Amino acid sequence: MKNWQQVFEDWWHKNSSDDASHDLGHFRRVYKIALHIAAQEPEESDPLVLMAAAYFHDVVNPPKNSDLRSKASTLSAEKAAEILTDIDFPQEKISGVQHAIAAHSFSAAIPAETIEAKIIQDADRMESLGAMGAARTMYVSGRLGRSLFHADDPLAENGRALDDKEYGLDHFALKLMKLPAMMQTESGRKLAAARAAYLEDFRAQLAKEISAEF
Ligand SMILES: [Fe+2]
CATH class of the missing domain: 1.10.3210.50 (Hypothetical protein af1432)
Structure with missing residues (x-):
């Protein structure tokens, strides 16, 4: 099986942003916090969905004062699906990743319906x-x-x-x-x-x- 974390890290090394509050460190920490929460929750979650959602939840990151802000998580979900398809991520997991990303931000007002979406939302809020x-x-x-x-x-x-x-x-x-x-x-x-x-x-x-x- 592919080392997906390495693949995601490599993607970010080639596409890094200058925003130190939404950098690779933030994605790594959200992933670690997500795993920590997942281990304590009675409902089982898919660790690979958590990993992909953690690494790409802010992949479209307009400034906090931009009009695009309320659409950022939906745009990130769309872009993440494109990236994951390009790198041959398991197709059947992509919709779960998309939902977790789309629902993660408060301003999107999309209810978190899966355990992975709930965990990613919480992990991001911890930051x-x-x-x-x-x-x-x-x-x-x-x-x-x-x-x-x-x-x-x-x-x-x-x-x-x-x-x-x-x-x-x-x-x-x-x-x-x-x-x-x-x-x-x-x-x-x-x-x-x-x-x-x-x-x-x-x-x-x-x-x-x-x-x-x-
Ligand atoms: Fe975030």
Whole structure:
């Protein structure tokens, strides 16, 4: 049997993007997290479908502020099917990979109907939580020319509305802290809760440092 992970890695080495929040490292981690969740779920999942979906779920990756963003997962699913067909991936598994990719993003609003789709959605959400989530969120903010945080009211405690189009830190409260409740698998929910707690600590610590408290 082919070493599919090597084939996928080779594909990415030839087609790498300059977006460090959606690079080969992100795909490798989503795959590892997916395997970790799959091992704890009572329902059996197809590891090869998980692998292909993890490696190609962001293969079409418009900027976060682009109008194409809500279509990104559908476009990624279509492109992944083309790539997988080209590299002779088992044909009977491609529709499962396509569904997992199409359903992975929140903005696509496509319900995850298979266990593989649920696991990939959870694994990808884990990358928006914890230290990794903090690092990736701030990276994306910087890349879009946004500020890291509101200098005078970083936690929006003094009446201002949260605005993650302006401040990276606001994305934590507006979106990331809501992810644990949106997880699809039991094991994903537990993992997400732990990483969300870390994010909450990070947010509080950052606010302390901004106001020069020790
Ligand atoms: Fe992703």
